[in-house]
Amino acid sequence: MKILKLILKLQVSILLLLLLTVSGCKSDFELNENLKGFSFTLSDQDGKTVKFPADQKDKIIVVGFIFTHCPDICPLTVNNMQLVQNALKTDGMDDVEFIAISFDPERDTVALLKKFAALREIDERNFKFLTGTRKEIDSLMSVMRIVAVTGDTTMIDGSPSYFYTHTDRISIIDRRGFLRKEYPGSKANIEEIVNDIKKLR
Amino acid sequence: MLNLIIGFLLLTTVAPKVEVLNNWMRPSSKDMNTAVYAKIKNNSDKADTLYSVSSTLAKVTEIHETYDKGGSMGMRKVDFIVIPAKKTFELKPGSHHIMLIKLNQDIQKGKKYTVTYKFRRAGEIKVEAIASEKAVENSSKMHNKK
Numbered sequence: 001m002k003i004l005k006l007i008l009k010l011q012v013s014i015l016l017l018l019l020l021t022v023s024g025c026k027s028d029f030e031l032n033e034n035l036k037g038f039s040f041t042l043s044d045q046d047g048k049t050v051k052f053p054a055d056q057k058d059k060i061i062v063v064g065f066i067f068t069h070c071p072d073i074c075p076l077t078v079n080n081m082q083l084v085q086n087a088l089k090t091d092g093m094d095d096v097e098f099i100a101i102s103f104d105p106e107r108d109t110v111a112l113l114k115k116f117a118a119l120r121e122i123d124e125r126n127f128k129f130l131t132g133t134r135k136e137i138d139s140l141m142s143v144m145r146i147v148a149v150t151g152d153t154t155m156i157d158g159s160p161s162y163f164y165t166h167t168d169r170i171s172i173i174d175r176r177g178f179l180r181k182e183y184p185g186s187k188a189n190i191e192e193i194v195n196d197i198k199k200l201r
Numbered sequence: 202m203l204n205l206i207i208g209f210l211l212l213t214t215v216a217p218k219v220e221v222l223n224n225w226m227r228p229s230s231k232d233m234n235t236a237v238y239a240k241i242k243n244n245s246d247k248a249d250t251l252y253s254v255s256s257t258l259a260k261v262t263e264i265h266e267t268y269d270k271g272g273s274m275g276m277r278k279v280d281f282i283v284i285p286a287k288k289t290f291e292l293k294p295g296s297h298h299i300m301l302i303k304l305n306q307d308i309q310k311g312k313k314y315t316v317t318y319k320f321r322r323a324g325e326i327k328v329e330a331i332a333s334e335k336a337v338e339n340s341s342k343m344h345n346k347k
């Protein structure tokens with residue numbers, strides 16, 4: 001009899017859980033993927049070691065993927081992240097972390113990332129540019145479903161020149177370390193991201 | 202009669218066959234790359250073709266287009282762009298652009314840099330593009346050179 005009651009209780013809680021999940025789907029956030037277990041060791045634009053996303057725990061993170069030799073798409077993505085940062089600052093929200101990760105670590109050195117940030121007058125207090133070893137970047141990319149493939153390499157003045165065809169993306173991770181939503185990086189709607197961040201607070 | 206002649210002269214000088222307007226480019230640094238954007242206005246009643254762009258700013262200058270393949274963005278070189286009669290073609294972010302590969306110098310925000318567009322009919326048009334993070338509305342001066 002006791003066992004029967006337990007089973008009934010269990011069923012009720014499963015039902016409740018299911019209901020919660022269903023209502024969760026109806027929200028503005030299509031994703032709910034736990035990234036808490038991951039800790040990728042990378043370097044920021046000042047050469048400091050950053051464990052992503054472990055070091056940013058308890059904060060909302062806006063993540064973008066870029067390579068600095070990119071002339072058109074990636075600057076748009078970074079600019080969109082900067083616009084979100086500015087909008088949040090205007091609303092008095094500075095507890096959000098902005099992170100642009102390079103999928104071209106062979107060329108994107110710490111010094112180059114620093115230059116890229118300075119050129120765009122990025123407020124680096126809560127905006128980091130990360131690079132790392134090829135292996136670490138590759139595993140991070142696969143976790144976040146980012147694909148970047150190089151095109152033909154041409155030699156210009158004795159040094160190789162190549163570009164990536166890549167996933168165009170900005171993602172947000174909530175305070176619990178869960179990936180919640182993805183946007184088309186270069187074409188992202190700033191207002192939508194800002195509103196989503198406010199809902200996640 | 203004199204008025205008519207002056208009027209005619211004004212008309213021809215005011216509206217050149219092709220105009221390259223709203224010229225801007227993204228700030229960048231030496232050895233890196235950048236993209237140049239503009240509005241190309243064809244005032245003539247014949248189509249014109251942009252077949253080349255040159256500049257001393259970079260080792261390589263090419264006409265490019267950005268494409269979206271199922272959420273993956275890439276770029277490719279295009280050989281020319283046809284601007285139909287009485288139409289405007291826009292070189293803009295996420296679309297067609299002039300690609301400067303391996304810059305010889307830094308491109309600093311707020312400064313102006315010379316780029317030369319070459320058209321089949323209208324000839325060479327030299328423009329000054331301002332370095333900016335987003336499109337400029339005012340058109341910079343241009344010199345028509347045949």
Ligand SMILES: [Cu+2]
Nearest residue numbers: 071265276300
């Ligand atoms: Cu290009």
